[in-house]
Amino acid sequence: MMLKQALLPIMVAAALSACAVGPDYQRPQLEMPQAAANVAPVASDWWRSFEDPVLDAMIDESLRYNRDLVQAAARVEEAAAAAGVARAGLLPQVSASAGSGRSQTSAYSSGGGALLDSRQAGLTASWELDLWGKLRREREAALADVSASERSLAALRLSLGSQVAKSYFQLASYDAQLASARATLQSREESLQLRQKRFNGGMTSELELRQAEAEAASARATVPQLAQAVTQTEHALAVLLGRSPRDIAANLGRGKALSALAEPEQIPSGLPSDLLLRRADVAAAEASLIAANARIGVARAAYFPSISLSAGIGSASTALTDLFSGPAQTWNFAANLTAPIFNAGRIAAGVDAANARQKQALAVYEKTVQQAFADTLDAMSAVSTTRATEQAQLQQLASLREALRLARLRYDNGYSSYLDVLDAERGVFQVEQALSSARLARLSAVVSLYAALGGGWQAG
Missing domain, CATH: 1.20.1600.10 (Outer membrane efflux proteins (OEP))
Structure with missing residues (x-):
């Protein structure tokens, strides 16, 4: 039942995309x-x-x-x-990203002036449904x-x-x-x-x-x-x-x-x-x-409304050696809908x-x-x-x-x-x-x- 509910929006989008205004x-x-x-x-x-x-x-x-x-x-x-x-x-658009950074906190903060390293790498995909x-x-x-x-x-x-x-x-x-x-x-x-x-x-x-x-x-x-x-x-x-x-x-x-x-x-x-x-x-x-x-x-x-889908997968870690380990993995998924309401003609x-x-x-x-x-x-x-x-x-x-x-x-x-x-x-x-x-x-x-x-x- 959960699978059908998950597939329903995709099936509707596919049916709508068969026609063009x-x-x-x-x-x-x-x-x-x-x-x-x-x-x-x-x-x-x-x-x-x-x-x-x-x-x-x-x-x-x-x-x-x-x-x-x-x-x-x-x-x-x-x-x-x-x-x-x-x-x-x-077609879907896919892009890759990678980054590395180092920062230092204030000596009067809870970090006590610690040096912080960050590493991240990932893939991002986006697709506008042509409804x-x-x-x-x-x-x-x-x-x-x-x-x-x-x-x-x-x-x-x-x-x-x-x-x-x-x-x-x-x-x-x-x-x-x-x-x-x-x-x-x-x-x-x-x-x-x-x-x-x-x-x-x-x-x-x-x-x-x-x-x-x-x-x-x-x-x-x-x-x-x-x-x-x-x-x-x-x-x-x-x-x-x-x-x-x-x-x-x-x-x-x-x-x-x-x-x-x-x-x-x-x-x-x-x-x-x-x-x-x-x-x-x-x-x-x-x-x-x-x-x-x-x-x-x-x-x-x-x-008409437009729907765009975006998803990303990657990893983030303070140490380069742990960047591609299982616990460092990250992901996200989003669906955005925009529809005109008022645009002055x-x-x-x-x-x-x-x-x-x-x-x-x-x-x-x-x-x-x-x-x-x-x-x-x-x-x-x-x-x-x-x-x-x-x-x-x-x-x-x-x-x-x-x-x-x-x-x-x-x-x-x-x-x-x-x-x-x-x-x-x-x-x-x-x-x-x-x-x-x-x-x-x-x-x-x-x-x-x-x-x-x-x-x-x-x-x-």
Whole structure:
């Protein structure tokens, strides 16, 4: 009978600890658009589809050394350590202690100035009973934080790869525009020299000479602007790669021209049915929502009593030789119960705050889902429109180059004015610049589509 009475509190505590206060997480129900089920997942090394070894090396370098990734990886380690702390709270805590001391009493006391030695050693254990699931909710939230930080790291890796690819393509675009501007400048300076000779020989008017000077000056002003854009893009790309301050100013290597890059074989044309499982940012937002939901239970558990158990065993003696003998043994056991009675609404305010944070996390999750579908639709549209734009400008450039050839031929034979040649040259240069930008827009749209579809990340 005495044994049953002794075990009764433990049995009650075990039964109560089987439940946890606070809401259990359920994924929010969202209205989803129609999605195609036959869209293949994006490969984890999606950038290799462009078949440019220099681009491959740059993205690999950024994934190893970029400082934002280093910081995000450290956040994962921090969250994992916090989860370990939360797990430790569920288990008993044991500590050891030992001590030695000597004291002397007053000569006028009953001890008569005696010297007293004391020795003690012992083990102490303490355990907070998780009756209402507070500690388990804390661990649930901590594990969700780990998941959120891991998925945020994956999302950052995808974003970094996309930024490196787009910056690399931007650099190649500026290189092409700069090469076109330099070629145009050389052509216009040669034309200016020819106009100067003809003017000196009385074979052309001053108007043609001044027009040639103006066009040469215009090209001369464009070259340094594009050269500066190339330099700034190199520096921005070097930062993305995680290079040291000493290496940022070093020129980056060059790979294929934009026109020589491979066209990805299969570009998805529809929404995947499992888009939410493909995107790390959506999974990170949901993990944060799970953590916020669990912390509501942590806040609510403060309404209920908490019970902690502590016990100790050891020995104490005035002589070291007797410290571990049977008569020197000591022990103690205690159970403490604390329950809130009046706290001026502090617990209620804590619950309200936890509920508010859960609502914020829910709104972030819903917006992330919305943005995921918007990004995908925008990227699919951009891929088709930028390809059409590039094709149209290719045809326009071919026509303008032919028109320039004919204009020069007509001018050399006296059938048209030099103004026709200048207009044709100006048109060719402008479309060459626009074509480079169109190629950049198409490749950037492909990168954006890879990123919108999750970029190779799959929920585990």
